[in-house]
Amino acid sequence: MISNAALRFALVFAAAGALAPASIHLARRTGALRSTATATAPTTTATTRTARILEHLEAEGDGAGAGASGTLRGIEGLDRAWAQLRRPTGGPAPAPFVTEGDVGAAAPEFDVVVLGGTLGVFAAAAFQKRGLKVCVVERGPLVGRNQEWNLSLDEVYDLVEAGALEPGDVDGAVGVRAGFNDREVGPTGSGGALQEVWLPSVLNVGVRPDVAVARARKNLEARGGVVRERTACEGVRVGAGCAVVALAGGETIAARLVVDAMGNASPIARQARREANDGADPKPSGICCVVGTLMRGFDADNSFGDLIYTNEDARVGGPDRQYFWEAFPAMSVGADARTTYLFTYMDADELREHTVLDQFEDYWDMLPAYQ
Structure with a gap:
């Protein structure tokens, strides 16, 4: 259905x-x-x-x-x-999203600002656990989708080892993960030969992003981290002592490090691709x-x-x-x-x-x- x-x-x-x-x-x-x-x-x-x-x-x-x-x-x-x-269609290149220059008297408010929250919240929680002061900026609501990520169990525990999740977030809560078998038995109805490669313990765990993201966020905020959701980033200026993140509405945040976790559509990634391709978007x-x-x-x-x-x-x-x-x-x-x-x-x-x-x-x- x-x-x-x-x-x-x-x-x-x-x-x-x-x-x-x-x-x-x-x-x-x-x-x-x-x-x-x-x-x-x-x-x-x-x-x-x-x-x-x-x-x-x-x-x-x-x-x-x-x-x-x-x-x-x-x-x-x-x-x-x-x-x-x-x-x-060509046309003028967009203004650079990341620039270098004078940031005036700006002083770092955070050790790390992570741009993009759905994956960035895991890195942010791990940074915060190591004693860094972290802020996550997410242009939409910071929620994981309700369709499972397909992972291997070792990858799930990598998040625990890094400090993004606690052991109880994975093992102690029903519905966070569910393992399944990776073997099929029975006729295929294909009319041809079936060639199969069995891969035990590979991508045999389903992780609910809505639950995992919520728990990583909870860990981040419990350790003193800050989440700015429904807040768009409009650019980053890198200076001698810090980087200044420009937010919609004219607000700025200064940090020692800015991490791009905005995904394939990231304007930072696009700028890097253009700079590596003589100023044009590579096909x-x-x-x-x-x-x-x-x-x-x-x-x-x-x-x-x-x-x-x-x-x-x-x-x-x-x-x-x-x-x-x-x-x-x-x-x-x-x-x-x-x-x-x-x-x-x-x-x-x-x-x-x-x-x-x-x-x-x-x-x-x-x-x-x-x-």
Whole structure:
């Protein structure tokens, strides 16, 4: 069932280097490889299943949390950004987000200011535990999304070792994490041979970001750290003795160190890429386009996860693409809940018309055969 579902989609950019599809074929169904020719026009949001589902979820207040987007406006914005990436229009470069120069009499109020809270709060809590005075600046509400992160257990305990979480945050609270098996048994119905690679203890833990982020924030603030949410950062000026962070409304914060945790869309990261590319935005050699859901209503006995799995041949025409799946139980949500992602790797050629919305429509078509 799609009620109470959380939809997520994102574009992940590979800024340099050739993609290596062979390195991601951990498990695929094989047989006589065929090309499936399709010739379809790009999908528009009007009257699509994706639009109807997203509008329903938005009406219920779902889709909060950073790391991806769960709104119709979000998917339209991603597709606009993807079109702009394929067909850059040029124009004047934006003003530098980070500058160097005189900061006057500014003195550090904090040892560290972390820009971006969803991941930055973990680093901030670890810094604060080490005796540093830390402030987190987040332009939206500091909340984790309600779709699980897929990790290995060792990675979860790395957060404990670093001081971002306490042992009781992981082991002592129901619903923070849920381990699952990574082995599948039974016929595939593919009509071909099934080649599988079992990876024990790899990505076999689901962590609830909404819970983990809340507990990292609690640890940060209990140790004296400061959170400034719904506060946009407008720039950073680096001086001889400190860096000054300019906030919306004219306020400034001075710190000895500024940490950028704003993600792929960070203006600091974009500036660094431009400076390394003679002042122009570099065109990535490829992207990974990901869509997915957290849904309930699956077989409660299915406690297995797929890391990277494909159950169909490459699609040729309209445009070329090879789809891969990732899925794992979301047992902290319910025994019948699963997180499922569909992703593909593509170049950024200006003629490649595949959109995030196209992929979500394919997702709905393909999901019943996969899960």
